[in-house]
Amino acid sequence: MTNFSERFAHLGRTVGRSVAVLALALPLLAGGASAQTTDTATVKTTDLAVTETIDLSNSPIPAQGKFYVGQRVKYILTASNNGPSAANNAVLKETTEAGLEDVQWSCVGQNGAQCPAAIGTGLPNFAIPVFPAGSDIIVTYTAKVTAEDPQLRSTSNITPPAGVIDSNPVNNTDQVYICAGDPPRLNVTKASNGPWAAFQSGATYTLTVKNLSGFADTSGLITLTDQLPRGIGAALASRFSPAAGWICSYSGEAEQNSTATAYAPDPNEAQLLTCTTNNVIPKGGTVTLTIPVTVTGSASGSLTNRASIGGGSDPQPLPDPVTCILGEQCAENTTLVTARPDPIQVCAVGQPVNLLSSVLRRYDDNDNATIENIATFIPAAETYTAAGANNRFVIDGGYYFNNGYGPGSNASTLQVVVNGTSYATLRTEAGYSGQASGTAENGATFVGGATTLTINRYTFSRLWLTLPADVKSITAFKLVFKSSSAAGEVGDDFGYDVKLFGCVKPTPAATVAKTVQNISSTPIGPVGTTGTGKPGEVLEYCITTTNTGNVGLGNLGFGDNVPANTTFKVGAYGAGKDIRVTYPTGDTFLTSAADADKGVLAAGRVTVNPNNFVLVPSAKYTVCFRATIG
Template sequence: MAIRTRGNRGRVGVRIAAGLGLGMATILLPTSSALADPAKDATYQEMLTLAQQISALKPQIASGSGPSDQLEAALARYSDLSSSLGGDDPGRILGAGQSGTQSSGPVLPAGGLPPSCSTTTSNFLTSPGSTVTTGAPVSSVLAVGGAGSYVIGVELSLNLPHTFAADLDITLTSPGGTTTVITTDNGAGNDNVFSGSLFTDVASTPVTDFPHMNLVTSSPMEPEGAFGAFIGENPNGNWTLSVIDDAGGDDGTLVSWALSITTLPAPPIITTVPNVSVSPGTTITTGSPFSSMINVAGAGTAIFDVNLNTNITHTFAADLDISLESPIGIFTTITTDSGAGNDNLFAGTLWDDDAALPVSDFPHVNNVTSTPLQPEGAMASFFGLDPNGNWLLTINDDAGGDDGTLVSWSLDIQTFTCAVGGTMADLSITKTDGVTTATPGGSTTYTITASNAGPDPVTGATVTDFAPFFCDSFNWTCAGAGGGSCAASGSGDIGDTTVNLPVGGSVTYTATCGISNMASGMLSNTADINPPGGVTDPNLANNSATDTDTLGAQADLAITKTDGVTTAVPGGSTTYTITASNAGPSGTAATVADTFPASLTCTWTCVGAGGGLCAAAGSGNINDPVTLPAGSSVTYTASCTISPAATGTLSNTATVTGAATDPVAGNNSATDTDTLTPQADLGITKTDGVTSVSPSGMLTYTITASNPGSSNASGATVNDTFPGSLTCSWTCVGAGGGTCTASGMGNISDVVNLPAGGSVTYTASCAVSAAATGTIVNIASVAAPAGVTDPNPGNNFANDTDTVLDQADLAITKTDGVASAIPGGSVTYTITGSNAGPAAAMGATVTDSFPATLSCTWTCVGAGGGTCAVAGGGSINDVVNLPVGASVTYTAICTVASSATGNLVNTATINGPAPDPNPANNSATDTDTLTPQSDVAVTKTDGVTTAVPGQSVTYTIVASNSGPSDAPTAPFIDAFPPSLSCTYTSVAAGGASGNTAAGSGAISQVLSLPAGSSVTYTAICNIDPAATGSLVNSALITSASDINPVNNIATDTDTLTPQADLIVTKDDG
C-alpha cells in the first residue's frame, strides 16, 4: 500500500506492505535523498504474492491434501528474494488459525504519530476456507486478544477467490458492534480480484474506482466504508467478516483473512479545532475543474479526525468528482460520479468515516440532501498529519448538460497528543438525581461521584459543579470511599480542590437544589473533575457528567369573577372584577381568557400583585398571556356596555389555564350571571310647522317616536286619532334601526320596533274641511311593550294646535306690451297686484327683482282701496294693503343695457299673510327676445386730392359704432394698394378694443365696439415713385347687428402728379 502524493512534489509517504495470511505490516522508509526504488518495490510485491500462496498452501499440506512441492518452491523463492534485499522480510508467516503480534511499526499514514505516542501493531489471521455460494451468507469470526486498548489503525487482508466479484457484499464488524462496508458489488464480472487484496484507509484508490482486471488481484484499495470508524475502540474480542453472494451463477471460497491493528496503550488527549469554513460561491461547469482553499492555523500538530461539510448545488450529482487534499499533499476521494441523476444531493452534507452508509450505497432522493455520508476514500488517511496549512477541495464536473455552485464548505478537525511520563490517572465523574422530571417550586437531590480508574493515585483533584440558574438554593455534603477524601459540606457552587483519589477510590457529593417556582424548560447541571498539575488524564471524555431534567411545573391556578350585582339593564353598563391567582408550588406562564358575550362591548385594565404580570390594558375579549409566580395574582377590571338588544340573562365566564400541571382544575373557571331588566325612555313629538290654517287648506304633520335608550323596545305602539275636520294619509320611515308600517290612511295605530337610539317618523298629509272653524288640535302617543319599563312616561304624548284662518286669493300680472327689445333701448312694464278675497290681505308683499341688464325707476297707484309706495328705483319689494277687490299698479320704466344678449326675463310675485286658496296666480313673468341693433361706420381721408409719386401721404381712418347696441364683433379691413408702403398707429375710445396699437402693411382686425365707441388709425404711407394714375384706398367695417350698411366703407382718392427735378450740366473739360 502506498500513501498518495499529489503530482511530482518530491514528497514521499510511508509505504506499508501487508500480505494476506501474513497477519503483519512492515514499514519501508526510503532514504532521505532518494525516492522509493521501483525495482525494490516490485520485489516486495512479489514476496507478498508468494506469502499469500504460502499461507494458502500450509493448511492444505497440514491436512494432507496439499502439493508439498509447490510449497517448497514458494518458500525457496521467498528466501532468495529476501536475501536480495539484504534480509528484509515483509512479514512473519503464521500457520492456519494462528494469530500473533509484533511491534515493527504502526499501520499509519505519512504523518505518523506525535513523538509522545507509543504504539503497538498486532496481526491476526484466520483461514476458515468457507465456501461462498449464492444466497448463503458466510460469517467468519477472528478472535483478537492481547492488543492494546485504543485502536488508531486497522487494515484487512483478504484471500477470497470468486468467479464474479460484483456478486459480493462484504462487511467487517468490530467487537464493539461498529460495522464498515468493505465492498458491495464492485469488480464487475472479473474473477478472483480479491485473492490477496489489502484494504486500508490510506490506499490510493477506493475499491469502487479500482481498475479491476480478470484474474489479477486488486490491491491495495480503500474500502467503501472507512476503517477510521473503529478509531478509539477496544479491539480485543471477536471481529466478524460477513460475505454475501447476492447473485446466482458463480461461487468462491473465503480462504483466509487477517487484521493488522495498531493501538495506543491509553486514550490520547484530543483537542477540537474550531470549525473553519469558506463561502467561495464558485460556479461548477463541465470540463473546468477547480480547487477551493481553506487555511488552518493554530491547531495541534497531529490529526485525530477530520470531517468535511459541503454545500454544493448541482443538477446532476453523478457528474461530480470531489477530492480533499491536506496541506502536505495527501488527498482522499470524497465521491466520483455517485448519486445518479439526482439534484442537489450534497447541499449540506457531512462527510464522516463514522457515517452509517458510504456515498456509493446511500439511497439518494432527488432534491433531498444526502447526509451523513462515508466518503469513497477515508478521512482516516489524514490521521497523524499536521493539519496546519492550506487544504484544497477539488471539484470536477466530468459530463455536460448540468452545472452547479460550490456555495460553501468547512472542516471539523480534532488533533491529539499522548501523555508524556509522570503520573497518569483516568479520572471520571457521574451525576444523577434519579429522575427525569422535576417540579418548579420543589427540590431535587443530585448524587455526584468522582472516581479514579488509575493507574496512579491522585492528590488534589478538583471537582466543580456550578449550581444551576434555576436553583434558589444549592446545599451539599460529601463522603469518600476506597480511601477517597473531599470537603465535608458546603452551599452554593461546588469548587472542591481537596479531592484525593487513590486508584479505585471515589468521593460522592449529595447536592440538594431548591428549584425556583418560576423555572421552566430544562434543569441541566454539569459536574466536572480535573486532575492537578503534573497528572495526565488519558480519557478526558468521562471528566464531565450532566444531568438534565424536564421541568414539569405544578401550579394550582384559580380564578374568580363578579360584577357585584344580580341584575343589569340592556343599554347600560356593568363592571366585572376578575382575579386569577396561583397557589403554587410552581410559578407558571398562563393564559387568562374571557370571551365576553356578543351583547357586551368591553375595555379592561389589569394590575398584578405578588410578582404577577399581565397586559396593562386592552379592549374586547381577554386572551392575555400572564406570568404567575407562586402566591401571585392578576386582577382585571372590565368595564362593559350592554347591548340595548340584550334579553334574558347575561352570563359571562372567565378561565385561567397554565403551562404547568394544575392539581386542582375545578377552580380554573368562574361565571357571573345577571338577570336583564330592559328600560326604554320612549318619547314622541308632533308638529305641522304652522300655527294657523285656512278652511279647505292642507296640513302636513311630522310625528316622530324615538327611544334614546337604554334598552331596545320591540313592539312599542304609536297612536294618533285625527280630529273630524281632517282627512289624512300617511307614510312612515325608520332611522337608527327603527321600523314601522310604510304607509296608511286615516288614524295611526302602529306597532313599531324602537332599538335604543332608533326612531320612526310619520308624515301625515291632511286636508282641512271647508267648514273648519276655531282650532284644530291633534294628539299622538307612544307606549312601551310588555316587559320593558319606561322610566319617564311624561314624554309619551305630543299635540299640535292650529288656528283656522280666513283666505285671500291674491294675484299679479306683468307685461311690457312687446315681445322683443333692443339692447341700448328701453321698455316699460305694467305690474298689477290684486285681491279676489274672500278676506282682505293687509300687509301683502309685491316683489320684482329686475335683471342686471335693466336699470329701472317705477311709480305705483292704488285702486279700490289698495295702497302702495308711490315711487322707487331699482327692484320692487313693497308692502301693500289690498282689501277685497282692491289692486295696486306699478309702472316701471327700464333702460336695457347696450351689451344685453339672449332673452330679457322678468318675474313679479305677490304673497299675503293669510292662506291663498290659489297660489298659482301669485307670480307673473314677462319675456322679451333681445334683438341688438348697431350702426358701425368708417371714415377715411388724407386731407389732399393729389399726391406725388416718391413722396408720402397720411391717412386718418376712424371706425365707430353709434349704437344703440354694442357691436362686440366688428371686422375692420384696410388693404393698402401695392403702390403704398404704410405704417400705422391706433387709439381706442369709449371702451373699444381689439385694435393693435401699431403695425405696418395692411390692417385686418376684429374690433369690439360698444355703443358710442371708436378706434382711430393714423397711417403714414410712402408712394412708389413709379406710381401713375390715381391713388385709391378704401377701408371697410361690418357687424352682424348693423342696421345701416351704407356707411360701412370709406374711400380716399388722390390724383398722382409726378414731379422730376431735372438738372443739366455741361463741361468741356
C-alpha cells in the first residue's frame, strides 16, 4: 500500500504535463510467495484549448469592431496543448457565417508543434501532425468582407485525436464577430448662381458633399478638389473656410503668401482649389460649401467646372477632377457667361478722340500713401463734346491689382475723378481675396450699364466707365490711389492704363441755291438766278441744298411757290413724273398729286418731304419742277 500511495502522490503532482498510469497491487498468497498478476489499463488525457482574436488595427471604428464591405479582416487563432499528453493529429476547425471570402492563412508552430503547411487558402481546417504537450500553433488568416451583417461570426474549435481524452473541453471552442456594413460613400454635386456676365459681382459655385452610406460615418481627412475653368478666378482669402471646419486653398496661394517670392500670383484664373476637413459627416449627412469666384473679362460662352471628393474612409481613391468619370465622387457644372461687350464709342462727327495728351498709365505700389496721377489734355479738349451711348463721355481703360505679399496685405482703393467728382472706386480686400470690387458713383455706369462689378487679381481687366449726361465737357481728370496700410505694413497695389474719349462738337449747317433755265427757247437759255421767255415757253426751277456742317442733316423739307404768271407743268418729266429729286444716289421722280409719294402741289406751292433721308456733310440734293409762261 505504501508503494501505491507514493505513486498516486507522484502522479498527482505531475498531472497536466505527463501520462497518468494506474497500477493495482494484489494481496500476498499463503507461504509468503507473491503470486502477482498485473492488469494495466493505459489512458491518455490532455487539455486542448483554442482562442481567437481579431486584429482591429485597420478597423475604421475599433471600439465598435466595425469593418466595411470590401475591407480585409485579420483573425488570429492560437491552438494550445496544455498537456500532459501529446495530441498529434488533433483537428483545428474554423467556420464563419456567409460574408467572408477569399481566405488566406499562414501557420507557425511553437515549442515543438508542427503545422501541416506554412500557408494555405480557404478556412484553416486541418489536423495538427505533431502537437506535443506544452506546445502551440498560431494561425493567422485574412478574409475579405463581402456582405453586411451586424454580427458576422467566426467560430474556432479544436478536438483531440483518437485515444486522447480532453480533460477540459470547455476551452475547446472560441467565437468572435465583427460588425460589417457599407463604408462611407462620399458624393459631390455642383451648381452655380449663374448665368453670369463678365465682371459681375457675387458669382459663386456651390458644392454639396453627402455621405450616402446608411451604415458608417466618415472618419479621417476628407479632400475636395475643384478645377476652375478658364476665365474664372478664385476669390478666396487665405485659409478661406466655406463651411465650419473646412479650409480651402488654391494653386499659387502658398507662393503669393510667401514674403520670399513676393509677386507670384500664378495662375490668376483656372486655379485648382483644394478644400479639406477632418469633420465627421454622419451617415446620410450633408455639407454645403459656397465658393466665391470672379468672372474675368475673358470669360464667355458655356464654362464647365469639375469637382471631385475622396477620403473620410471612403474606399475609393480621390479622383482627378479633370479626368474623372461623372458619378458619386465626380461632378460638373456648366454655366453660361455673357461676354463683355465692346465699349460704345459713337460720334456724331468723325471718330472718338482720346482727350488725353498721353495715356494715363501707372503702377502704384506704395504701401502707405495717397498718390494722385493727374492727366494732361490735348489742345482745346474742353471744347469736345461727349462720346459713346447717349452722347456721354467714356473712360476706357485697363485695370489690375496685386495683393502685395506677406500675410498682412491691406486693402487699397483707386478712384476715378473727373472735374473734381469721383465717378468710380475700385477696392481690394485684405488677406489675398483674389478680387477687387468696383462701384460706379454719381450717375456713372460700368460695362453694360452695371453700377457694381468685380475684377480678378493681377488680370488686366478692360473696363469702361460712362459718365452721366450732365458732364458736358472735361476740364480735369485724375486717378487717386489710397492705401489703408500704416507705416511698415504691406498694402495691395493697383496698375492701370486709361484713356478718355470725346467727340468734336457737332455744327449743323446748310446752304440753299435756286436756279432757273428756259429749256424750250432756241437756243436753250442759260442757267441763272433769273429766267426769261415768251408765253408758252417752259422754265425749269431747281433748288439745291448742300450740307456745309459737320453732322448729318435729317428731316429735310423743301417748299417753293410756283412763280407768278406761270403754270406748274404736270408730266414735265414723263407720265406720272411731275417733280424730279436728285439725291446723292441718283434721280427719283414724284407726282404732284396728294398721293403716297413725298411730293405735292397745293395752293400754288410745290413741297417735297424726304423725312427718312439724312444728308451727310458735304453732300447735296436737288429738287426740280417746270412751269409754263402764261
